[in-house]
Amino acid sequence: MEEPLEMPPGEESKPCSLSEELATDPSLQVEISDAVSERDKVKFTVQTKSSLPHFTRPALSVVRQHEDFVWLHDTFSENDEYAGIIIPPAPPRPDFEASREKLQRLGEGNSTLTREEFAKMKQELEGEYLAIFKKTVAMHEVFLQRLAAHPVLRRDHNFYVFLEYDQDLSVRGKNRKELLGGFFRNIVKSADEALITGMSGLKEVDEFFEHERTFLLEYHARVRDTCLKADRVMRSHKSLAEDYIPISVALGSLGTQEVRQLQTSFLKLAELFERLRKLEGRVASDEDLKLSDLLKYYMRDSQAAKDLLYRRLRALADYENANKALDRARMRNKEVKPAEAHQQLCCQHFEQLSASAKQELTDFKSRRISAFRKNLIELAELELKHAKASSLLLRNTLIVLKGDA
Amino acid sequence: PVRHVTERIWSAQPSTEGKMAAEREPPPLGDARQPELEELEDGEDLFTSTVSTLESSPSSPEPASLPAEDISTNSNGPKPAEIILDDDREDLFAEATEEVSLDSPEREPILSPDPTPAITPVTPTTLVTPRMESKSITAPVIFDRSSEEIEEEANGDVFDIEINVSDPEKVGDGMNAYMAYRVTTKTSLSMFHKNEFSVKRRFSDFLGLHSKLATKYLHVGYIVPPAPEKSIVGMTKVKVGKEDSSSTEFVEKRRAALERYLQRTVKHPTLLQDPDLRQFLESSELPRAVNTQALSGAGILRMVNKAADAVNKMTIKMNESDAWFEEKQQQFENLDQQLRKLHASVEALVCHRKELSANTAAFAKSAAMLGNSEDHTALSRALSQLAEVEEKIDQLHQEQAFADFYVFSELLGDYIRLIAAVKGVLDHRMKCWQKWQDAQVTLQKKREAEAKLQLANKPDKLQQAKDEIKEWETKVQQGERDFEQISKTIRKEVGRFEKERVKDFKAVIIKYLESLVQTQQQLIKYWEAFLPEAKAIS
Numbered sequence: 001m002e003e004p005l006e007m008p009p010g011e012e013s014k015p016c017s018l019s020e021e022l023a024t025d026p027s028l029q030v031e032i033s034d035a036v037s038e039r040d041k042v043k044f045t046v047q048t049k050s051s052l053p054h055f056t057r058p059a060l061s062v063v064r065q066h067e068d069f070v071w072l073h074d075t076f077s078e079n080d081e082y083a084g085i086i087i088p089p090a091p092p093r094p095d096f097e098a099s100r101e102k103l104q105r106l107g108e109g110n111s112t113l114t115r116e117e118f119a120k121m122k123q124e125l126e127g128e129y130l131a132i133f134k135k136t137v138a139m140h141e142v143f144l145q146r147l148a149a150h151p152v153l154r155r156d157h158n159f160y161v162f163l164e165y166d167q168d169l170s171v172r173g174k175n176r177k178e179l180l181g182g183f184f185r186n187i188v189k190s191a192d193e194a195l196i197t198g199m200s201g202l203k204e205v206d207e208f209f210e211h212e213r214t215f216l217l218e219y220h221a222r223v224r225d226t227c228l229k230a231d232r233v234m235r236s237h238k239s240l241a242e243d244y245i246p247i248s249v250a251l252g253s254l255g256t257q258e259v260r261q262l263q264t265s266f267l268k269l270a271e272l273f274e275r276l277r278k279l280e281g282r283v284a285s286d287e288d289l290k291l292s293d294l295l296k297y298y299m300r301d302s303q304a305a306k307d308l309l310y311r312r313l314r315a316l317a318d319y320e321n322a323n324k325a326l327d328r329a330r331m332r333n334k335e336v337k338p339a340e341a342h343q344q345l346c347c348q349h350f351e352q353l354s355a356s357a358k359q360e361l362t363d364f365k366s367r368r369i370s371a372f373r374k375n376l377i378e379l380a381e382l383e384l385k386h387a388k389a390s391s392l393l394l395r396n397t398l399i400v401l402k403g404d405a
Numbered sequence: 406p407v408r409h410v411t412e413r414i415w416s417a418q419p420s421t422e423g424k425m426a427a428e429r430e431p432p433p434l435g436d437a438r439q440p441e442l443e444e445l446e447d448g449e450d451l452f453t454s455t456v457s458t459l460e461s462s463p464s465s466p467e468p469a470s471l472p473a474e475d476i477s478t479n480s481n482g483p484k485p486a487e488i489i490l491d492d493d494r495e496d497l498f499a500e501a502t503e504e505v506s507l508d509s510p511e512r513e514p515i516l517s518p519d520p521t522p523a524i525t526p527v528t529p530t531t532l533v534t535p536r537m538e539s540k541s542i543t544a545p546v547i548f549d550r551s552s553e554e555i556e557e558e559a560n561g562d563v564f565d566i567e568i569n570v571s572d573p574e575k576v577g578d579g580m581n582a583y584m585a586y587r588v589t590t591k592t593s594l595s596m597f598h599k600n601e602f603s604v605k606r607r608f609s610d611f612l613g614l615h616s617k618l619a620t621k622y623l624h625v626g627y628i629v630p631p632a633p634e635k636s637i638v639g640m641t642k643v644k645v646g647k648e649d650s651s652s653t654e655f656v657e658k659r660r661a662a663l664e665r666y667l668q669r670t671v672k673h674p675t676l677l678q679d680p681d682l683r684q685f686l687e688s689s690e691l692p693r694a695v696n697t698q699a700l701s702g703a704g705i706l707r708m709v710n711k712a713a714d715a716v717n718k719m720t721i722k723m724n725e726s727d728a729w730f731e732e733k734q735q736q737f738e739n740l741d742q743q744l745r746k747l748h749a750s751v752e753a754l755v756c757h758r759k760e761l762s763a764n765t766a767a768f769a770k771s772a773a774m775l776g777n778s779e780d781h782t783a784l785s786r787a788l789s790q791l792a793e794v795e796e797k798i799d800q801l802h803q804e805q806a807f808a809d810f811y812v813f814s815e816l817l818g819d820y821i822r823l824i825a826a827v828k829g830v831l832d833h834r835m836k837c838w839q840k841w842q843d844a845q846v847t848l849q850k851k852r853e854a855e856a857k858l859q860l861a862n863k864p865d866k867l868q869q870a871k872d873e874i875k876e877w878e879t880k881v882q883q884g885e886r887d888f889e890q891i892s893k894t895i896r897k898e899v900g901r902f903e904k905e906r907v908k909d910f911k912a913v914i915i916k917y918l919e920s921l922v923q924t925q926q927q928l929i930k931y932w933e934a935f936l937p938e939a940k941a942i943s
Contacts, residue, residue, distance in 0.1 A: 226771040230768055232764040240757050240761060369784050387932065391925035
């Protein structure tokens, strides 16, 4: 059943989070069921379950790499048909560099650590590696799931190829020329945008878009900053958790060597710090998932929304230019018909884009609100959970120590 | 019996005080405390008797004569530091002081520069061992009795004294400026003229006090609490007038350290009796302690360490027939290492928690701005609330870092320095032993010389030889007595020290954990308040 490309203007779609959409749409379900980390790349196993006729089988399974995802994203963003749609941002490259380096440095025989400390640090770093791994899987999955949920994008031919083609897509990474090209395109884009906005006679008649433009510009900058700061907080929590390791070990060895009256105190304290470390580590990783990741995602998504606005602006400029050309043609009474046709086309294009963009931006807002709501609630609940656990642990330890006097 | 005596003193005090204030005129000494001077004379005898019952066991040959001496001398004014049993004992300090003062701009000798006695190489211990063994059999008994007394002292109403160091005030300008601290004492002990009084002291006064106490008591085996460290960088910042947080932090750190220092010092039953300590706490004018550059806590530490090195270099193979001392030596060595490790880790924790606090504050500001730019009202409000929560959490982190440092880290630092003092005292004992050995060697030589002279028949030289033998016999006896005394004192001191340490550590651990609990409870409060705000987003 073909859905009309054009959405009736002014119709608000109900706010719903991604997972809800997915749950209610059995026609296309995509997930990353498995992932393997090799030397310098990650291999994702993408599984699709679909009742749509486009696929040859109801269940599919393929192996994809990060570059394949980037390629898919680029085909969408470079496709004029989707100019009026916020293209879901590509997932970030899997980056295990920092984590791998840390593990390496640890393994390089840092003789100041005791065996116990070494084992704990190793455990901590391995946990970190695993967490990064899980995150990158999640981000690649969310990308695909957003595509699958979008009424227009899900029907893209390249998307089917991505999901079904069981051979290697052989998408080579962008070579230097292409990377440079992309870089220049961005510069040209911003210059163009500046030119367009400065263009005389170009008026933003629609209040909605005027507001969105101002809003998105500031929002994007703010969310980027907050994301950065959240990252730093998360890393501080991690450092703190790591600090508990040598403290716990030192307390333990003091406990075994101390006079009888102090043994219990020190041993209990050593145990306490070990458990506090784990709790603190969980606080750090929850802040990472619920706050940092959220902010990061909306940084990228708001950029995609900005790109949409730019495209619309471009279309508006083209429309304006076509108007002017038509006026000129009419004045000179030469080639009026082609000018008219061209103007019509531009007008249509602009209006379609505007309508689609309005819908997309409204969806963006509701998506954002529900994502923030969900994550902030979960963050608060988790922080509460950890604080309560820590408090209980500390109070129990105090009871034991006070009784030991 | 002890309690009874002290009660009598206390009942005596108030009435005499009242009378004095009303009737007497200020005697011509020109000192502010005139009326009380009379009272002191009255109370003196009672006090002396108290002292002797409180001090080490009656059976010991020398009831610590130092305090009694001090009280009998009338004035509380400046005393020459030489209330020492044996002048020779200063040699250690003179030697070390010379080296230490090289570091400081002033190079004047600080104590009486006695010539360093030549340290002769080790004697075979056969002369010594039999005697020591007999001593070590009796030693435990004394020790037991001392521990009983320690119990009494700890329980007793004797230790009713509380010291506070507060109100740091900058005095003067530029490089001559210094911080003056208010030292307030609250006590019901009769040795003090009032129940509550305060004086203004500067850092060098504290160093001066410590130097006097160390000079008198360290080498006879008392563990004198070390004074806080000097800090050129810290003080210069304060002098220059930098009003930033790091200099206020520095002053607070120092204030707290000075308070702990005094509290530890007055807890020591012997040091509490010391007139220099009393003068420090009470007298409104204190002679400026000069030459403290070299005798700061670090200076004393260096001195003690140099003493230790000197001892080691002499390769004293002291036949430690007393396993107790060997055990203690090892124990304190281990403890020192462990505490240093722990201290370093805790310092890292403090640092990172401060970083966390700073990052949380930055995040809070950023989240507030994000909330402002968010156009959905409910989400905007929630984000602003999140920013407020994070700001409060930043405060929490700061307070926790404060506790991390002042409760936990500083305690560890204090004990690392205290253990150095303990090690110093153990080394003094070794030196004492060595001196005794040397005296025996010399005596032997003198005897041999005398025998030779007898054969050679030189009557005038013979008399001199006999006199010298007498002299050295006395010295040997004194050496043995000193060694026994210092060993006994150290046993008692270490016992007291360990008791204090256990109490201290337990108290600090509990206090620290309570601070952690407090932080978590606050976190719970904040997040519970935030949760409905997040849920209110629609």
